Amino acid sequence: MRAYFIFRILNMAGKPKLYYFNGRGKMESIRWLLATVGVEFEEVFLEKREQYEALLKERALLFQQVPMVEIDGMKLVQSKAILQYIARKHNLYGKDLKESVLIDMYVEGTTDLMELFMSHPFLLPEDKEKNIELIIEKAKKRYFPVYEKVLQDHGENFLVGNKLSSADVQLLEAILMVEEKSADILSEFPLLQAFKERISKIPTIKAFLQPGSKRKHQPDDTYVATVREVLRMY
Template sequence: MVEIDGMKMVQTRAILSYIAGKHNLYGKDLKERALIDMYVGGTDDLMGFIMRFPFLSAEDKEKECAHIIQKATSRYFPAYEKVLKDHGQAFLVGNRLSWADVHLLEAILMVEEKSSDVLSEFPRLQAFKANISSIPAIKKFLEPGSQRKPVPDDKYVETVRKVLWMY
């Protein structure tokens, strides 16, 4: 739950949509908003594979890591590479930063935690990552000691399992 502007909001998508709209990161019109939603949805699909990774058994992690990298490099990253090529801009939608750009950057960083050279075949995504990461507020957020959540460790996994009664 997030308290913002006198509201108590739940549901991640509603919260992120509200914040994106409030800070002019949700497109200039309905068409751009639909594209942003489409790209965020695709990125969510990739993130879904990654988010369950810490909860796998040790023997399943190696196989799942290979699966994540395979999905990222054969399905998701080629699609975003094509969007950037066809669009001809530095951002996914329009010619300005949107929620979709921030979300894709986070997905790239998550996959890079599994394989640091995962973007080696994607020059436009490499440039995209460099561009988005250099935006002052994002650059500051990505610095060591920032609020970006660290890779889930054993203590995190244990806490989540207890909270969600996963035993």
């Protein structure tokens, strides 16, 4: 029994620690990937400018930016590097160089779409409706047709190879984000509909999609005000 409690303490001490705002932004895909591989993590929410300045003073932010993740004795910044590290560590990065570059390509494409969401809360009210229209148009005409064809040509349940990769996880995240703006967005993409249902049923992902998980809601005015205060964005 004593050994069990010692193990639990050590295990808790080894949890990755995520430094970001209490919202989606660039940290959300990192939360998704850690949840998918079943890794518990702690979060430090930046709510005051002083917290951010303390991290700068400690030289914890290599390029003076968040997100930052403490993991495996490192303080990692740059979301792409963090995601690739997690994917490699947990075998979600393909079996060889060719699969890895396909995963990178799909992830980068999905990220381009998701960045439209990240900027949306900070737009002027008169620009938000146009941005939603742009998101829906690009999803329908540029991004989702690509993934529909990839699934059709590949003939497997996943985008790359015949197993789950970080590209699948991020695509599901993006699909659900677009559906928040347009519920019937997948009506013209039957393979993506099936993909969404299939990936959503993976146990760790299914758990992450349940209420009470560390998945974040759509950004609200409080999130925007906090980001502006901490980063002094005016």
